[in-house]
Amino acid sequence: MERTELISDAATSLACENLDEETLFMVSQTFKALSDATRIRILYLLSQKECSVNEIADELSLLQSTVSHQLRFLKNLRLVKFRRAGTTLYYSHDDEHVVHLLTQAIHHASHD
Amino acid sequence: MERTELISDAATSLACENLDEETLFMVSQTFKALSDATRIRILYLLSQKECSVNEIADELSLLQSTVSHQLRFLKNLRLVKFRRAGTTLYYSHDDEHVVHLLTQAIHHASHD
DNA sequence: TGCATATATGAGTATATGCTCATATATTAC
DNA sequence: GTAATATATGAGCATATACTCATATATGCA
Numbered sequence: 001m002e003r004t005e006l007i008s009d010a011a012t013s014l015a016c017e018n019l020d021e022e023t024l025f026m027v028s029q030t031f032k033a034l035s036d037a038t039r040i041r042i043l044y045l046l047s048q049k050e051c052s053v054n055e056i057a058d059e060l061s062l063l064q065s066t067v068s069h070q071l072r073f074l075k076n077l078r079l080v081k082f083r084r085a086g087t088t089l090y091y092s093h094d095d096e097h098v099v100h101l102l103t104q105a106i107h108h109a110s111h112d
Numbered sequence: 113m114e115r116t117e118l119i120s121d122a123a124t125s126l127a128c129e130n131l132d133e134e135t136l137f138m139v140s141q142t143f144k145a146l147s148d149a150t151r152i153r154i155l156y157l158l159s160q161k162e163c164s165v166n167e168i169a170d171e172l173s174l175l176q177s178t179v180s181h182q183l184r185f186l187k188n189l190r191l192v193k194f195r196r197a198g199t200t201l202y203y204s205h206d207d208e209h210v211v212h213l214l215t216q217a218i219h220h221a222s223h224d
Numbered sequence: 225t226g227c228a229t230a231t232a233t234g235a236g237t238a239t240a241t242g243c244t245c246a247t248a249t250a251t252t253a254c
Numbered sequence: 255g256t257a258a259t260a261t262a263t264g265a266g267c268a269t270a271t272a273c274t275c276a277t278a279t280a281t282g283c284a
Contacts (some may be wrong), residue, residue, distance in 0.1 A: 028149045031146040037136050059115075069232085086281060088229090104213065108142075109138035150243090157257085164260080175245095183262095198251065198252065198260085230281080239273100241270070247262100248263070249261080249275085251267085
């Protein structure tokens, strides 16, 4: 996929710069993480407090397996991290920017 | 789905407010629109300039049908609008907030 | 070591998604 | 009216997604 060079011209201004493949992939992955209701609920909860897997499952009425699968998804994208305390894993958010995207969208959606 | 009231307590602060179903749906739909590479490319292009369907297809090397289908998707969410000029439909973005979410994510992705 | 608790993982399944092809519709010009 | 151009739409297909069940793994403790 060729990348058209931006011509430094006042008329062209900031338009017409194409997205490179890597950026496109990262952006789509980020939004994909935020496009599922279950992941949104989990991330929103973790944006407020650190939680164990079972706490998340209880609070959101989800199966432990469902939560664990989605946490793996979020962890692969480095959107959440965890610390161990015995057999319990406490998860927390790990990407302030993505949390900010989420809270912005929530604010926008609930105020229109 | 019950909605827990926020207790005005400094200790509780802003935590523990759950998302209502409607907000959750709107947020997930918005991010779903932004989670596909094709739609991202289309929306990003439209964030820069108004384009006809064929212009989008040409510029992004997509089939007219693909573009039309995705524009319908975006139009249903009121993320784009169009004006008619003869047989040509010129599409443009119609949700500044969503465009802002997109450009933020792009900026974030391309600077890390 | 053996048991209990917490979490992770793999397989199976139902549904959703996105693309392509063929075709329908709409507008303009003749 | 017909032809040409621009766009929309429906069907079919391949793939991705998210959930659930069953089970594996890991840690702590008696």
